[in-house]
Amino acid sequence: MSDRQPGATNSLTDVAGIRVGHADRRVGGWLSGTTVILAPDSGAVAGVDVRGGGPGTRETDLLDPRNQVERVHAIVFSGGSAFGLAAADGVMQRLFKAGVGYPTGGPGEVVPIVPGAVIFDLGRGGDFTKRPGAGMGQEAYDAAFSSPDGPALIGVVGAGTGAIAGGLKGAVGSASVLLADGATVAALVVVNSFGSCIDPLTGELYAARFGLLGEFTQLLPPKADEVVAARADAEVKIFPGGQGRLGAALATTIAVVATDATLTKAQCAKVSGIAHDGMARAIRPVHTMFDGDTVFTLATGDRGAPDMLAFHALLEAAGDCLTRAIGRAMLAAESVQTPAGLLRSYRDAFPSAFPATP
């Protein structure tokens, strides 16, 4: 717990100039989607750290601090495993049409820089072939403009539509915090982890103890019978019949951290690295060979560059924001009925954790 305060929406869009759009399908064999995080038109300085053992990514090599391109124009997260990388093509098309990209010559001759990462959710809606492509990337891009000043939507949306987290329903989460120097740090995450977000002995969210004042303090310790039932259910969900019809044995948690501070590419990579520690506090185990866990960081540079102590505070906040975003994802998730069975949300698995409505 901390005396820090979240931003106005406690979400990624608290960083000025960052937009978030989701597109997804839940019927006709589908249970998947795409989430786009748009930088301001001039781009954001970016970095990445890939720590999962089974990543699916694109355009991460250019983020090496040694390399030329400094700014990216969007980050695309998608379901569909490697097939979902196609969603970024649709986002590139939209950005190109808008004239947004790395300038290469004459007017309009731009190349949008769109790194991305995918989660495994194939077949969870019943049809292995229903997965995001370029069209869904375009839809997500368009959605990012539909509510210009609103919070980033969280829950079972976008790239989190087919997510599972340790046998419970996974989702998109987000959180933000205001730093003492006035900078904002925020995170958005798609929680689709092999490991669990809850303590198997108590049913409590690991993330809950790292919340800001009032963020998770209303949660009660779940009743023992719910804890036992959830543990049994998670085991079935993870290795059903040894083959994983829900594909829960293949996973990946992906996140973006954003800030309005001015950072170098190398600093953005460092922020991504320490954000993985925040992931480790909220998910156990994490970064396994079944997870492609990847964190991008975007720095819009609206504010100045932090000095050493301010950068330290920013790093600490980045880790905590990602932890909190994961906790908020689990609380925002709703249960989803799939052809292979019910994917229960934290709320439905642990009703005793929530105080009765007065």
Next chain:
Amino acid sequence: MSDRQPGATNSLTDVAGIRVGHADRRVGGWLSGTTVILAPDSGAVAGVDVRGGGPGTRETDLLDPRNQVERVHAIVFSGGSAFGLAAADGVMQRLFKAGVGYPTGGPGEVVPIVPGAVIFDLGRGGDFTKRPGAGMGQEAYDAAFSSPDGPALIGVVGAGTGAIAGGLKGAVGSASVLLADGATVAALVVVNSFGSCIDPLTGELYAARFGLLGEFTQLLPPKADEVVAARADAEVKIFPGGQGRLGAALATTIAVVATDATLTKAQCAKVSGIAHDGMARAIRPVHTMFDGDTVFTLATGDRGAPDMLAFHALLEAAGDCLTRAIGRAMLAAESVQTPAGLLRSYRDAFPSAFPATP
């Protein structure tokens, strides 16, 4: 020069089970294309080394030797800068339809693993918007099956269609060599370098001194007037009007090395690294901030694992194969007329290097 012998076709397809397909367009504003390198259906163990300062890549993170996926099913090279990454989506679709990919569950539930890299050639055919997409990836895949036992086509084809190398016309090249232990090593390259493949003082190909017996020995030292003219022309091509209408200031040389030996992922990464040295011998400067130079290595594993000395020989051969492939690309290139001017081939810039046909 060496007493070693090339394989039957002196190209990448001398490695059993490797197929190469090209697709490209040269009219209607186009000057670009895609090249696919297909592994056997069971995949090939793979590694990568990215040493250029401006890479455009996908699915390279999974090639980290620490990570889970061991085998890839294809490598896709494409023009179109980052837009061209979409070509890999088309190759994934074809591979999925063929049932080829990483198994994730039930029958047919596979995820094709298709790393790729792109070169900058945007606008070289006159229209910045004419660039490869998923459809061209599918065409290249289909072409890989049209001539099952033939050599990999080289010259102005596939991803080399819009290539420029230090102001001369770039192209696709390939070369192979048989090692003493019976293993085959081969390389295929798309030469689209900021730097030059020729000695500016003599007009000679840097690669020429590294050829196998008879490979480049027929070349004569070019006449002085041709050397002077080529140097002037290259300067115009690289920075015409300070803006690069031919886009030659943005570059990238991409290559794949293949072998039938059994290698680990880490060994494949090492092979890719030493192959970059072969690139350095053939192109000067190389790996600049304007180049996204990337080398993949595929090991099919038809033969056994090399011992330390055999692996040393394989590494040495990988570097030399890539050098030779670059030399052969330059010799295979033909001049191409573009809306912005004539892109001269090495043959047309240095006719005196070639002995008169008897």
